[in-house]
Amino acid sequence: MSESDVTRGGLEGARPGREAVTGAHAGRRRRRRRDRRGEQPVVPEAHFSSYYGRPVLKAPPWRALDIAGYLFLGGLAGASSLLAAGGQVTGRPGLARVAKLGAAGAITVSLGALVHDLGRPARFVNMLRVVKPTSPMNIGSWLLAGYAPLTVAAAAADVTGRLRVMGAGATAVAAVLGPAVTTYTAVLLSDTAVPSWHEGYRELPFVFAGSGAAAAAGLALACAPPAQTEPARRMAVLGAVTELGAFRLMKRRMGLVAEPFEQGRPHRLLRGAELLTTAGAALAACADAVGRAGVGRRLGRVPAAVAGAALLTGSAALRFGVFHAGVASAQDPAYTVVPQRERLRARSG
Amino acid sequence: MNDGERTAAGPAGGAPPDTHRSLPHGPRADVARAAGHRDPPPRMGFFTDTSVCIGCKACEVACKEWNGVPEHGLELTGMSYDNTQGLGANSWRHVAFVEQRKPLGGQEPGVAHAGPDVFKAARALGTSPGAGTPAPETAPAGAPAGEIPPVAPGGRTELRWLMSSDVCKHCTQAACLDVCPTGALFRTEFGTVVLQEDVCNGCGYCVPACPYGVVGRREGDGRAWKCTLCYDRLGAGLEPACAKACPTDSIQFGPLEELRERAAARVAQLHAAGVRDARLYGESPEDGVGGDGAFFLLLDEPEVYGLPPDPVVTTRDLPAMWKQAALAAVSLAALGVAGFVRRPR
Numbered sequence: 001m002s003e004s005d006v007t008r009g010g011l012e013g014a015r016p017g018r019e020a021v022t023g024a025h026a027g028r029r030r031r032r033r034r035d036r037r038g039e040q041p042v043v044p045e046a047h048f049s050s051y052y053g054r055p056v057l058k059a060p061p062w063r064a065l066d067i068a069g070y071l072f073l074g075g076l077a078g079a080s081s082l083l084a085a086g087g088q089v090t091g092r093p094g095l096a097r098v099a100k101l102g103a104a105g106a107i108t109v110s111l112g113a114l115v116h117d118l119g120r121p122a123r124f125v126n127m128l129r130v131v132k133p134t135s136p137m138n139i140g141s142w143l144l145a146g147y148a149p150l151t152v153a154a155a156a157a158d159v160t161g162r163l164r165v166m167g168a169g170a171t172a173v174a175a176v177l178g179p180a181v182t183t184y185t186a187v188l189l190s191d192t193a194v195p196s197w198h199e200g201y202r203e204l205p206f207v208f209a210g211s212g213a214a215a216a217a218g219l220a221l222a223c224a225p226p227a228q229t230e231p232a233r234r235m236a237v238l239g240a241v242t243e244l245g246a247f248r249l250m251k252r253r254m255g256l257v258a259e260p261f262e263q264g265r266p267h268r269l270l271r272g273a274e275l276l277t278t279a280g281a282a283l284a285a286c287a288d289a290v291g292r293a294g295v296g297r298r299l300g301r302v303p304a305a306v307a308g309a310a311l312l313t314g315s316a317a318l319r320f321g322v323f324h325a326g327v328a329s330a331q332d333p334a335y336t337v338v339p340q341r342e343r344l345r346a347r348s349g
Numbered sequence: 350m351n352d353g354e355r356t357a358a359g360p361a362g363g364a365p366p367d368t369h370r371s372l373p374h375g376p377r378a379d380v381a382r383a384a385g386h387r388d389p390p391p392r393m394g395f396f397t398d399t400s401v402c403i404g405c406k407a408c409e410v411a412c413k414e415w416n417g418v419p420e421h422g423l424e425l426t427g428m429s430y431d432n433t434q435g436l437g438a439n440s441w442r443h444v445a446f447v448e449q450r451k452p453l454g455g456q457e458p459g460v461a462h463a464g465p466d467v468f469k470a471a472r473a474l475g476t477s478p479g480a481g482t483p484a485p486e487t488a489p490a491g492a493p494a495g496e497i498p499p500v501a502p503g504g505r506t507e508l509r510w511l512m513s514s515d516v517c518k519h520c521t522q523a524a525c526l527d528v529c530p531t532g533a534l535f536r537t538e539f540g541t542v543v544l545q546e547d548v549c550n551g552c553g554y555c556v557p558a559c560p561y562g563v564v565g566r567r568e569g570d571g572r573a574w575k576c577t578l579c580y581d582r583l584g585a586g587l588e589p590a591c592a593k594a595c596p597t598d599s600i601q602f603g604p605l606e607e608l609r610e611r612a613a614a615r616v617a618q619l620h621a622a623g624v625r626d627a628r629l630y631g632e633s634p635e636d637g638v639g640g641d642g643a644f645f646l647l648l649d650e651p652e653v654y655g656l657p658p659d660p661v662v663t664t665r666d667l668p669a670m671w672k673q674a675a676l677a678a679v680s681l682a683a684l685g686v687a688g689f690v691r692r693p694r
């Protein structure tokens with residue numbers, strides 16, 4: 001609050017003292033942070049007024065580990081359900097088992113994270129008190145209430161070898177719900193006033209879909225028998241391409257509010273995510289090519305495990321990056337005021 | 350305050366069915382009826398005329414007292430007289446103070462202190478009755494109070510001190526209400542937006558959804574809290590505590606339609622007096638939130654007071670968001686299938 005930063009440009013964020021000139025702070029103009037790598041700013045310098053530089057919006061009160069973790073695990077689970085059903089139908093029991101266990105485990109932990117983040121965890125069931133399409137969190141709760149037991153049933157049937165028909169049914173229905181579980185979390189973020197989340201609502205579901213696919217493929221690569229992971233390798237490549245492409249498009253379309261993705265911690269996380277996902281997908285693609293050439297076995301599990309770990313870490317880093325970028329965009333009044341001012345100016349002609 | 354104490358003032362067993370439903374977008378005259386109330390009273394609201402606010406913070410105090418809102422910590426911010434800093438779980442009224450180097454308009458600044466000299470009067474106290482009120486001309490030149498603000502040749506002060514008491518806007522299209530997954534936030538028969546603390550599970554979704562940054566989650570308590578527009582007092586036919594306490598009637602409470610008329614007249618009056626800066630904020634049903642149930646008369650751009658210049662309820666884009674998510678889900682499923690399709694060998 002009353003902290004100030006000493007920068008090369010002088011003191012920033014200092015509160016007015018005895019020598020303060022009246023009004024100098026109230027209508028404070030913003031000095032834009034320069035991009036450290038000397039890139040050209042995407043948008044022109046923004047001048048705006050604010051109330052002592054304080055945010056207009058309130059950032060979400062969520063813990064990063066809980067909510068970004070929830071987004072990541074939900075994506076991992078949802079896309080794993082696709083691999084589970086595919087593995088089952090195409091006779092790849094090893095792949096199916098890993099994917100079923102992954103989906104059940106991930107969704108259970110993610111539900112735990114969601115409940116843990118509530119201010120009143122004991123009241124989680126209040127989420128199911130109403131059905132409200134205007135609340136993505138409400139719809140998501142209903143979705144999870146249906147999906148989570150299905151994944152657990154599918155995994156249990158697979159591991160115990162009993163109730164196979166029921167297990168197959170649960171696997172199939174989970175595969176239908178899985179993609180929705182993966183992409184609804186993008187709506188969860190976008191349906192807020194947080195500028196960097198809301199403005200990305202067109203592309204964010206595709207980013208999350210790609211990232212979820214990459215994560216699920218990563219888990220399968222790391223844990224399933226290599227002979228059965230060809231679909232996962234392809235999924236890794238397609239997922240990575242979708243994620244990275246949609247993210248680029250999103251940032252290009254967002255204008256000023258894309259900035260939080262390019263600064264500080266979110267930038268480091270997202271850059272890491274990009275590198276890990278690209279490397280993981282490339283490694284998976286090589287393994288795919290080598291596998292088709294018939295020499296895959298000799299390579300052993302090491303490259304697959306490395307690719308899998310990279311994909312999983314990349315997907316997690318992406319969610320944390322998106323989470324922190326949104327929080328940063330809510331905490332800086334520029335991202336609220338400047339686009340709204342521009343909108344008003346455009347409307348008035 | 351105990352769970353359920355306030356809801357006891359509302360309809361039995363919490364909100365009536367469906368009052369947590371969101372309203373269709375676009376201007377809407379009768380919000381309470383649209384939310385499912387039969388025969389509602391007129392929509393009530395606040396008109397906060399900041400041009401007469403004196404920054405006494407009586408509204409902040411009255412609100413805390415009546416609603417049992419805990420203290421929010423004591424911090425000296427250096428932001429003029431504002432140590433409350435903003436609205437949140439523990440501040441349902443917030444008085445903003447803005448110091449500016451700008452004349453106030455063609456008003457009498459009233460700083461010449463040509464009136465009674467209080468110091469002289471004080472010295473004379475108890476000596477001879479009646480001697481404490483000298484004629485204006487006898488006031489000593491350069492009395493301390495007269496020297497402080499520089500006065501422009503036109504008789505205008507060169508600085509102005511803006512004060513404004515902020516509050517939940519009780520939006521027509523309320524994002525907090527729309528996104529609340531439990532239905533804890535609902536629309537009352539007065540057209541206001543109230544949070545039932547005995548239903549709220551503290552998910553915190555309403556917090557980033559509000560385009561004005563009003564609602565907050567209370568530390569240690571875990572639930573979200575915000576202004577109720579004194580739902581309990583309204584039910585008993587009383588005006589909200591802040592409006593009752595405001596000594597200058599800067600906070601005016603009443604039927605929204607009437608307040609809008611009053612506000613239009615006040616802006617016209619100020620413009621006629623030369624205060625060109627006067628403008629209404631949040632009164633138009635055409636704005637991005639369908640109009641505020643609590644609107645303001647401001648003397649500068651909204652962002653100077655920490656208000657968003659053009660707020661839009663986030664759920665306006667929700668149908669498009671669901672569509673995009675559905676498309677992405679289908680793409681993901683297709684992507685999964687593509688992984689399994691056998692390659693021609």
Ligand code: SF4
Pocket residue numbers: 517518519520523524525526542558559560561562563564575
């Ligand atoms: S101002 Fe914010 S908290 Fe108040 S009704 Fe509107 S959206 Fe809800």
Ligand code: SF4
Pocket residue numbers: 528529530531532533534544548549550551552553554555556572573
């Ligand atoms: S914190 Fe409470 S009032 Fe806010 S959205 Fe969640 S359940 Fe509703």
